[in-house]
Amino acid sequence: MHDIVIAGGGVGGTVVANLLAEELAPEISLGKVRIRLITDRPEHVYKPAFLYLAFGRTAPTAYRRPQRELLHPRVELVVDPVLAVDTSQRRVIGDSGQAYAYSRLVLAPGAQVVPERTPGLAEAGEQFYTEEGAARLYRRLEGFTGGSVVVSVIGVPHMCPVAPLEMIFMLDAFFRQRGRRDQVELIYTYPINRVHSNPAIAEWAAPELESRGIRTETFFNVERIDPQQKVIETLEGTSLPFDLLIGIPEHAAPPFLESSGLTDAGWVPTDRHTLRVKGHEGIYALGDVTDLPVSKAGSVAHYQAATVAANLAAEVRGLPPAARYQGKTFCFIETGTDQATFVEFDYDHPPRPVRPSRWIHWAKMAYNQSYWLTARGVI
Amino acid sequence: MTQFAVDREIDARGSACPGPLMELIRAMKASRKGQVVALLSEDQGSKVDVPQWVEKAGHKLLAVEEDGNVTRFIVQKAR
Numbered sequence: 538m539h540d541i542v543i544a545g546g547g548v549g550g551t552v553v554a555n556l557l558a559e560e561l562a563p564e565i566s567l568g569k570v571r572i573r574l575i576t577d578r579p580e581h582v583y584k585p586a587f588l589y590l591a592f593g594r595t596a597p598t599a600y601r602r603p604q605r606e607l608l609h610p611r612v613e614l615v616v617d618p619v620l621a622v623d624t625s626q627r628r629v630i631g632d633s634g635q636a637y638a639y640s641r642l643v644l645a646p647g648a649q650v651v652p653e654r655t656p657g658l659a660e661a662g663e664q665f666y667t668e669e670g671a672a673r674l675y676r677r678l679e680g681f682t683g684g685s686v687v688v689s690v691i692g693v694p695h696m697c698p699v700a701p702l703e704m705i706f707m708l709d710a711f712f713r714q715r716g717r718r719d720q721v722e723l724i725y726t727y728p729i730n731r732v733h734s735n736p737a738i739a740e741w742a743a744p745e746l747e748s749r750g751i752r753t754e755t756f757f758n759v760e761r762i763d764p765q766q767k768v769i770e771t772l773e774g775t776s777l778p779f780d781l782l783i784g785i786p787e788h789a790a791p792p793f794l795e796s797s798g799l800t801d802a803g804w805v806p807t808d809r810h811t812l813r814v815k816g817h818e819g820i821y822a823l824g825d826v827t828d829l830p831v832s833k834a835g836s837v838a839h840y841q842a843a844t845v846a847a848n849l850a851a852e853v854r855g856l857p858p859a860a861r862y863q864g865k866t867f868c869f870i871e872t873g874t875d876q877a878t879f880v881e882f883d884y885d886h887p888p889r890p891v892r893p894s895r896w897i898h899w900a901k902m903a904y905n906q907s908y909w910l911t912a913r914g915v916i
Numbered sequence: 917m918t919q920f921a922v923d924r925e926i927d928a929r930g931s932a933c934p935g936p937l938m939e940l941i942r943a944m945k946a947s948r949k950g951q952v953v954a955l956l957s958e959d960q961g962s963k964v965d966v967p968q969w970v971e972k973a974g975h976k977l978l979a980v981e982e983d984g985n986v987t988r989f990i991v992q993k994a995r
Contacts, residue, residue, distance in 0.1 A: 693938055728941065729934045730968055736961075756972045758941050772945055773973045774995065830935065 545645030546576025549838030657762030684780030692787030
């Protein structure tokens with residue numbers, strides 16, 4: 538029997554599971570294939586909602602669903618945080634002590650934020666990459682009457698590479714709508730010598746930031762934060778005071794991947810086209826944990842899921858895994874609270890942002906609702 | 917080859933912009949004053965980004981060596 542284990546219940550793992558269950562329905566019925574999805578919680582969370590949560594514009598009922606409801610009935614759901622992968626014995630060990638044998642393994646556990654890696658950040662900074670962080674930031678913003686707000690990209694790579702730009706654009710709109718923009722200085726910082734790692738997005742964003750009166754600091758690599766003095770100190774020797782700091786923390790793969798010998802320099806070494814984990818037979822990786830030069834974004838995991846599912850289905854049937862991921866990425870970019878643009882690109886074609894419009898913002902709002910169809914593998 | 921004693925060598929070949937620069941920044945953060953880091957990059961953008969960042973951060977670019985499409989930057993942490 539083919540025992541397929543998927544570690545991770547985010548968009549990547551969920552879509553792989555659903556596509557495989559649909560494709561391999563005959564083999565599952567005959568008892569030739571079993572698909573198990575192992576995740577650390579019973580609920581599925583749509584993380585892009587946290588950006589809106591930070592402005593009080595969404596609620597848990599909109600971004601949480603029971604994982605079981607999203608999975609094909611033929612997928613077995615296991616709620617048991619993964620502690621280790623024993624690649625020599627081909628089994629996943631859960632927190633419960635249970636071992637889950639696999640013949641094929643998919644690694645899709647996502648990335649996590651590690652603010653503790655930057656001295657002072659956890660004490661002095663807010664962030665919107667977790668549900669708790671976004672809810673806390675909303676309370677800070679509602680009570681913020683004036684001063685300097687710094688959105689600082691500290692860790693690269695991080696989830697949703699355009700989110701810090703969206704955050705600063707939405708802050709600008711938020712304070713304008715409340716008549717407080719003239720009492721607030723907005724500052725955006727980035728580690729390299731432009732405002733985004735992707736040159737095309739940086740070229741588009743720089744004048745957008747300038748036109749809103751948002752100050753930018755580049756070549757700005759945060760070394761430490763003084764929580765008492767409320768000052769950021771950089772590797773470049775500069776200091777920047779703040780009243781409210783929204784820091785994009787460093788990210789990391791879940792610790793079990795490193796302790797299981799599945800990472801290199803922090804991330805899972807993955808073939809950029811086949812999505813096979815390098816050096817390990819029968820293991821695929823997708824989403825935020827790979828070392829690929831693509832965005833750590835839901836759309837990437839979504840597109841990669843189709844490649845992984847097709848290759849796994851082929852292997853089960855004794856065929857060569859011929860599907861290839863070409864780096865496809867799609868991101869909406871909110872440019873305020875009622876306008877947005879989008880970018881679409883792949884390994885060979887750079888993005889070309891279009892003029893922001895209300896239509897694109899509404900498309901994003903519609904996608905936030907229809908995401909549940911994506912998770913089910915429908916769209 | 918360089919005559920500088922290199923404390924740490926980072927092979928960022930195959931890493932696309934801004935990967936090599938971020939690798940260098942991480943290495944410099946972890947280094948002590950006076951230590952020397954070498955960075956190997958195939959990315960053409962590094963030829964601009966790396967010297968600019970080294971100057972802004974107040975470190976010393978000891979040498980830039982080219983071998984085919986690979987550039988080796990040798991940087992000393994100066995503060």
